[in-house]
Amino acid sequence: MPEQRVITAAQAICEATDIAMAADPSVIVMGEGVADPKAIFGTTANLLDKYGADRVVELPLAENGFTGIAIGAAINGLRPIIVHQRVEFCLLAMEQLVNNAAKMHYVSNGAHRVPLVVRMIVGRGWGQGPAHSQSLEVLFAHVPGLKVVMPASAQDAKGMLLAAITDDSPVVFIEHRWMHYVKGHVPTGNTPISLDGPAKLHSGDDVTVVSNSYLTLETIQAVEALSAAGVQVDHFDLRVIRPLNVTAIVESVRRTGRLVTVDTGFTTYGVGAEIVSRVMEQCCLQMKAAPRRIGLPEHPTPSSRSLAATFYARSPDIAATIAETVGLDAGRVAALREQLTAGRESVPLDIPHPSFQGPF
Amino acid sequence: MNTAPQINQPQQAAFSHDLYRAMLRIRLIEEEIAARYSEQEMRCPVHLSIGQEATAVGACAALRRNDQIISSHRSHGHYLAKGGDLKAMLAEIYGRVDGCCGGRGGSMHLFDDAAGIIASIPIVGSFLPLGVGAAMSYSYTKQDRVCIAFLGDGASEEGVFHESANFAALKKLPVIFFLENNQYSCYTGLSDRQPDRPLTDLARSYAMASEQVDGNDVIAVYEATKRAVDRARAGHGPTLIVADTYRWREHCGPNYDNDIGYRSMAEFESWQQRCPVTTFAARLKRDGTLSDAAEKTLTVELTAEIAEAFAFAKASPFPDPSTVTDHVYA
Numbered sequence: 103m104p105e106q107r108v109i110t111a112a113q114a115i116c117e118a119t120d121i122a123m124a125a126d127p128s129v130i131v132m133g134e135g136v137a138d139p140k141a142i143f144g145t146t147a148n149l150l151d152k153y154g155a156d157r158v159v160e161l162p163l164a165e166n167g168f169t170g171i172a173i174g175a176a177i178n179g180l181r182p183i184i185v186h187q188r189v190e191f192c193l194l195a196m197e198q199l200v201n202n203a204a205k206m207h208y209v210s211n212g213a214h215r216v217p218l219v220v221r222m223i224v225g226r227g228w229g230q231g232p233a234h235s236q237s238l239e240v241l242f243a244h245v246p247g248l249k250v251v252m253p254a255s256a257q258d259a260k261g262m263l264l265a266a267i268t269d270d271s272p273v274v275f276i277e278h279r280w281m282h283y284v285k286g287h288v289p290t291g292n293t294p295i296s297l298d299g300p301a302k303l304h305s306g307d308d309v310t311v312v313s314n315s316y317l318t319l320e321t322i323q324a325v326e327a328l329s330a331a332g333v334q335v336d337h338f339d340l341r342v343i344r345p346l347n348v349t350a351i352v353e354s355v356r357r358t359g360r361l362v363t364v365d366t367g368f369t370t371y372g373v374g375a376e377i378v379s380r381v382m383e384q385c386c387l388q389m390k391a392a393p394r395r396i397g398l399p400e401h402p403t404p405s406s407r408s409l410a411a412t413f414y415a416r417s418p419d420i421a422a423t424i425a426e427t428v429g430l431d432a433g434r435v436a437a438l439r440e441q442l443t444a445g446r447e448s449v450p451l452d453i454p455h456p457s458f459q460g461p462f
Numbered sequence: 463m464n465t466a467p468q469i470n471q472p473q474q475a476a477f478s479h480d481l482y483r484a485m486l487r488i489r490l491i492e493e494e495i496a497a498r499y500s501e502q503e504m505r506c507p508v509h510l511s512i513g514q515e516a517t518a519v520g521a522c523a524a525l526r527r528n529d530q531i532i533s534s535h536r537s538h539g540h541y542l543a544k545g546g547d548l549k550a551m552l553a554e555i556y557g558r559v560d561g562c563c564g565g566r567g568g569s570m571h572l573f574d575d576a577a578g579i580i581a582s583i584p585i586v587g588s589f590l591p592l593g594v595g596a597a598m599s600y601s602y603t604k605q606d607r608v609c610i611a612f613l614g615d616g617a618s619e620e621g622v623f624h625e626s627a628n629f630a631a632l633k634k635l636p637v638i639f640f641l642e643n644n645q646y647s648c649y650t651g652l653s654d655r656q657p658d659r660p661l662t663d664l665a666r667s668y669a670m671a672s673e674q675v676d677g678n679d680v681i682a683v684y685e686a687t688k689r690a691v692d693r694a695r696a697g698h699g700p701t702l703i704v705a706d707t708y709r710w711r712e713h714c715g716p717n718y719d720n721d722i723g724y725r726s727m728a729e730f731e732s733w734q735q736r737c738p739v740t741t742f743a744a745r746l747k748r749d750g751t752l753s754d755a756a757e758k759t760l761t762v763e764l765t766a767e768i769a770e771a772f773a774f775a776k777a778s779p780f781p782d783p784s785t786v787t788d789h790v791y792a
Contacts, residue, residue: 167622180599202588
């Protein structure tokens, strides 16, 4: 078997876009910065030169307006990909997404389709603070009619973006900025990955763990350390926030009797809250321990690295929570935490740790 | 510049007759909705455009069948003027399976793809960028088509109007912003919401062509729109048309509301004297284009069509409740 090439998720996103544009002339890319020299962290690099300004459309600063423009174009048969450099910029376009993109197919009794992809990036670190680092996937996931996807690997970033572009429903495609750096063995060519649910990353019978986006990378590290310590985790990368498919997760929890969720957003009313609720509705009586949720605390993201130090859960925190759930004694929990922390001390907490760059 | 089509007298008479027929038809349909509304079988909000028929009819008369329009909550007139199916409209208002949305939208979401009516969207201004996006799709696919986005004076205050106008002008898209200034946003007058200056000035900051027109004069509306359509087809970009007109009935519902204190009876009556339908009928009669007998025949014919459409709507079944989860995703 030939050695597989390794590329980053950012490169994979760009490659998926290129492949989709080459395959279908109705695919266009629109956004603030898509045609500028930085090209959205490289994710739209060289597309302007290859496809021209009619298909790689640099936009005025008008998020709600251009989202509506994309919806109107999509109803008439184009397949626009909108790109926001931060999730927060898309908040200006919530009216169009919630009232029009999400409802057009339904209210037209199936006559209209809105094949729209809205890419947006979750910022983290380097003091970006309260309005450049929010992981607000649940705002979108609350609305029937929108699909919400959060890839955690280079393979999924490419394959799920390809699937999103050919999907006839509006897809919110949320990329964590620190996920852009992750490398993986990404197949060449047009290789979509269906948007039908979670991926199993590790098998075990002791506890079910459901993570998403960048925190899947932190969780992988925790799961490996736990495995070495004799705790076998059934680990799912959620990938698709809506429509939420919990079938495999429920089956897993029926077996393990334990559940930990790890998500990039706020804990309260978060992705974990929904998963725990769904699972409890179906297998409450099979639980051996109370479910646990890991997410963001009840305050905005502070800028200073001193204030932000405890804002994000990292692999030692995730491993400790999982270990507590399965009943490891305090000494072993502390040892796990220490072991995972030891490898990270050389790198500041406000930049991505190189151990998460893969290839995975 | 007058680019109104050079047509001979019989053609002009036939065209004028069509415009009159279209306005009278809308008037009679909406009056019938108002008359039957108290039966409480049309169980959705209705925003009647009685008094504003000339804007819808004059503007749509300048379009071809494959051109498109998009509208707001007050869309009945636009829908009918562009050729939307009457039975599908009424069945929708009655919440029936034969409604244009299959009962999922109600009066505020009318559309008819075959007639080029993209959508009606009841969030003020929300529909404007969709019209611009439709125009972008024509440019991208090199189709000779034009889109009219109808808006009210209230929508011109929304940020999304300015976002849409800026992009349309920047890209010289074949879209017309047709602003029906009926003077009120619900119960708040224009002078309480915007500084005193011509609404056409809104176009100037986007280097966009604009025209002010008497919105109760269907010929003037047609000619202004035709000029805008010609500019759009020639690649000269969007136009803002401001047409002054007046909503006779309450913001939402079948009644008159001149007694609740937001506008004067004298103001209402002055606009009623400028009724777009009756003033045009009088003009046609003066010209000898319309006889009393022909007018009566037309009214009888339209009344029969409308009665049949209401009967169709009321006889249409309700949608099957088991289909309520269909079409969430495509």
